[in-house]
Amino acid sequence: EAQVTQNPRYLITVTGKKLTVTCSQNMNHEYMSWYRQDPGLGLRQIYYSMNVEVTDKGDVPEGYKVSRKEKRNFPLILESPSPNQTSLYFCASSFGKNYEQYFGPGTRLTVT
Amino acid sequence: GENVEQHPSTLSVQEGDSAVIKCTYSDSASNYFPWYKQELGKGPQLIIDIRSNVGEKKDQRIAVTLNKTAKHFSLHITETQPEDSAVYFCAAMKTSYDKVIFGPGTSLSVIP
Numbered sequence: 001e002a003q004v005t006q007n008p009r010y011l012i013t014v015t016g017k018k019l020t021v022t023c024s025q026n027m028n029h030e031y032m033s034w035y036r037q038d039p040g041l042g043l044r045q046i047y048y049s050m051n052v053e054v055t056d057k058g059d060v061p062e063g064y065k066v067s068r069k070e071k072r073n074f075p076l077i078l079e080s081p082s083p084n085q086t087s088l089y090f091c092a093s094s095f096g097k098n099y100e101q102y103f104g105p106g107t108r109l110t111v112t
Numbered sequence: 113g114e115n116v117e118q119h120p121s122t123l124s125v126q127e128g129d130s131a132v133i134k135c136t137y138s139d140s141a142s143n144y145f146p147w148y149k150q151e152l153g154k155g156p157q158l159i160i161d162i163r164s165n166v167g168e169k170k171d172q173r174i175a176v177t178l179n180k181t182a183k184h185f186s187l188h189i190t191e192t193q194p195e196d197s198a199v200y201f202c203a204a205m206k207t208s209y210d211k212v213i214f215g216p217g218t219s220l221s222v223i224p
Contacts, residue, residue, distance in 0.1 A: 004155075033212065042118075042201060042216035043156070050210065058211055090155050097212065098144040098205050103155030 002027045004104035006091050012110045013081055021076045021107050023091030031094045032074040033058070033101065034066065036087040043090070049074055050097070081111040114139040116204050118215030125192050126223050133218045135202035136184040142204040145185045147176060150199045150217075159200075160187070192222045 004025045013019055025032065033048040035058075045058030049068040063085055065077040074093075078085060088108050092101040115138040125131050135145075143164035148156035162169045162176045162185065169176050173192075178185040189196055202215040 035214075040121075040216060043214040045212050045214075048210060048212070056210060059213075092155075097210055098207060100146065100158040100161065101148075101156075101212070103148075103157065105155055106153075 002102070004091055004093055004102050006089075006104040006107050008107060009105065010108050012112065014112055015082055016080050019078050019081060019109075021078075021089060021091075021109070023074045023076065023104060024072050025074075025091075025093040025102070026072065027093060027102065028071065029093035029095055029102070030071070031097050031099075031101075032068065033092045034064070034074070034076045035090045035092065036060065036085075037090060037106075038087050046076070046089075048097075081109075083111050085109065086111050113211070114142060114204055114206070114213040116202060116213050116215040118202055118218055120218060121216065122219045122221075124221045124223060127192060127194060129192055131189045131192050131196070131220055131222075133187045133200055133202070133220070134184060135186070135204070135215050136182075137204040137213075138183070139204070139206060140180075140183060142206045144205040144207075145176070145178060146203050146205075147187050148201045148203070148214075150201065152198075156201055189220075192220075194222050194224050196220060197222045 034046040035043045047066040049055045091104040094101045146161035150156040175188040
């Protein structure tokens with residue numbers, strides 16, 4: 001089954017404790033992206049990747065890191081999480097930037 | 113950069129009525145306009161998209177219209193059903209720009 005998976009689905013952590021949210025797709029997509037969703041603000045792009053070893057900042061990259069060592073995986077790293085990073089996070093993938101994006105089920109992160 | 117506005121933020125309709133959601137974009141070079149539906153607890157899913165070389169596209173009860181001169185596009189849902197209740201997001205993209213800009217979303221409620 002074609003899908004985007006994210007782990008964990010729910011995470012509660014404390015300020016400053018490094019964490020990684022994994023994202024994997026099995027559709028051989030080149031374009032992958034991370035979004036955060038906050039009430040009233042919709043979906044905002046954090047980082048995206050056009051292909052392996054090619055990543056770039058979206059609209060809200062501060063406090064986040066990503067890597068794309070393999071085509072199928074695109075982990076999101078929070079080196080020192082803060083409470084303002086409490087949000088619902090989605091990973092997405094597509095054949096290219098101007099094509100349908102397939103979204104993962106989301107990761108709800110709470111930073112206390 | 114691109115900016116996408118979306119109205120209304122919430123919309124309630126009676127089952128069987130039509131629903132219209134409107135988006136405006138700022139960059140006249142944008143050429144791809146997808147619409148995503150997000151059901152509760154799930155990631156967004158593409159329902160219809162339109163490219164700038166056409167003015168209207170229809171898929172059963174869903175249609176999208178694009179007015180490039182006015183820089184706005186609209187989602188039309190006819191004969192609404194309770195399962196249409198969800199949050200809808202529009203987005204605007206252009207070939208020469210790698211980021212994806214979403215509107216803030218519209219929460220649609222269809223009352224049986």
